[in-house]
Amino acid sequence: MTREARRVWITWIVLLLLAGLTFALSFIPSDPFATPVALGIAMVKAVLVVAVFMEFLDARATPRLAFVVSLLLAAILTTLATVDVLTRRVPALPPG
């Protein structure tokens, strides 16, 4: 087995273990850290797929830049959209 193939096999096993962990954690009732932990594990899994299966680290600078910029823009969009909803207040004065 080549070094690359071994890396792919190990990543697959780690991804399945992480998915199993997320699944098990979802049964913990009303855990305040459930959301950040589940999203954190999802983030780790996504990074593994992009880095190893998609060979992102081996890609040249221009494709990497195009992809990272889009990730950044998507993150800004999600953050600002959510913050907007969370910080809205009912106007103090009635309309008119």
Add this chain to the structure above:
Amino acid sequence: MTETETHLQAHFADLAKQTHAARFGMWTFLGSEVLFFGSLFALYASYRAEYGDAFSRAVRHTDLLLGSANTAILITASFLVALAVGELRAGSDRRAAALLLAGAALGVAFMALKGIEYAHHFRDGIYPGVHYRYAALPEEGAKIFFTLYYLMTGLHALHVVGGIVLLLALAWMARRGRFTARWHTPAELGGLYWHLVDVVWIFLWPAFYLLH
């Protein structure tokens, strides 16, 4: 005719430059896909911030087992496609074709489970938008949750269908010996697309099945 002459387009100086341009084009396309799904996740996050309790209750009404099985299926399909690209690099066309075919088969399994899941929801009266009539969760937030559920998982499912067709075409090309150890760019790019479909599901899974 040499390998380079067969695959090299006239407007590129050499095969390396052509491959780089193709990869750049694909990563840019994947970037646009990230923005496409990213905007839907932004919508989900905004509504979740507004209707947090209703979303928490609604998550308990999706099928955790089927959703989780689909997670394992897509991760494994992605793994098989990554192995297939490695096999093409080593010049093993037949093994690569078999792996790509297995990846497509797992894609079909994913769609079958998704179909079963949708059928269960329809039976309960869980439809998107104004057609929603699920008596167990009558609140507005639950209706929005399931509308987003259909929108996001439905668009993702369309991407899976596209990926299955792509993998079948690549498997056929590999089986016919169209790729070489040096030139297998279509398989590499098709693999990138398939992996991104997997990445999107990695976030859809907690959003619609786990975060209650």
